[in-house]
Amino acid sequence: MSHTPFYGSELTVADCEMLALTRVDPALRVAESLLFTRKWFDYRGHHPVQATYLFAHEYAQAVRRAYAQQKDVRKIGDVKGFDVESLFESRELTAMWRARQAFDAIGCRYEYGLDFIMKRFCERGWRVFPRPNQLYAEEVILDVRDAWNAHCKAVMQLAKHERFLAPNFAGHPDQIAYQSWQIAQVKTRGGNRAMLIARLLQEHVLTEQAVAAEFGDSVLAQAKRFVL
Template sequence: MPQVTPSSLGPYFGSNLGFKNYEILTVAHIPKELRKIEPGLMKTKWFDYRSLHPMGAMYLFGSYYATAYQEFYRVAIDAECAPFVRPTKSIDLITTREKLSFWRLRQVVDTLGMPYDFFMSRAMKWYAEQCFRQNAIYAPRPQHISTNEELLADVTVDWEEELEIRLQIPKSSRFRSENFAGHEDQLAYEDFIVGQIQSRHHPVYALKAALYQHEVLRIERAILDFDARTVTEAIAQVCEE
């Protein structure tokens, strides 16, 4: 079971509880039918989260939910009060009545493969726009979001557009080419970033960025997946700078 908490994700409540405590909390609070879903999500969730214990991932997700909730409150309800608003009475999600709703929503986002901050910011923005249209303002709870098929479809479109616009780079340094060790997560990310680059009309610029700006793709992999001219042009652009 993965148990790493990448420091690049920053400190957040619950980030330092450790594998043993995560296991105890998970078995004590999460039904078996939900726990059984987790192994499959390790293949679909955003790459930064694949080394996290599911309980650690829920705490991380909760921190992004809280940030997006405050932004919704700022835009739709009361900008002055927003910094002091919390979505739950307790900062510890596992002690709240909505703990399973948070867990399920996090699983939905992991199935979609999106970064938590991207999903939550777009989901709350979607609800804010709906509230203004309907003149009925209310802050969405996790169960509202996870069961709203229209929202999920719209945010998925947003994510697909985001993938077309810019390369998606993990925060964790384990995906930098200098730290490549052949781990399945690293190989999966290389497949992902290569796919992004190949979808570009002019892949040279994206290839150069992946190789030398973000340093998330090995030159060996680039040679395997791109023609010699594209690789040569990407290298030449760096030499000209």
């Protein structure tokens, strides 16, 4: 239930701060405090440097997936992609940082948004995959935002990090925000609300206390009857 390790995930806070201070424009760093309350929940525990490494990793994987689907899966091993390890020595660092921030501002999971953009470019006849500086154009990000919102309405989105599991709830602001977000997702859906809540209880997404506080004890009791 936690993130698969990626290059940069083991960096200390001191390491991250050094890279940010020496390699990233101060104007770009200013926005990070606001983004921490907007980005997808799994990324909220990452330093912005780690988040950018993760975004670069997901970008490289999205290019490989797109190549396999649009061109030749047999030659996917030949795809050079993006050199994640050299990110902070790359001329594309600023573009990658800006693209990651654009995704964080709309709360989109990196993998979903990047796959959407790759598909969008291919459908419009592009013969090469978009570079980092093409990922955060306003039109592109607005399309990603709309697609992500529609996807969230169609499919319940669950955080993968174990700190968002109900048994690990400790009242951290990120955990409270996640519970509130899931409750809002429940409210936007029709059908049997108790069955949906039961699923979220069974998967340890919502705490019983959050369900009772928002929907009442009777709905909680009804939901618990559906839990296997």
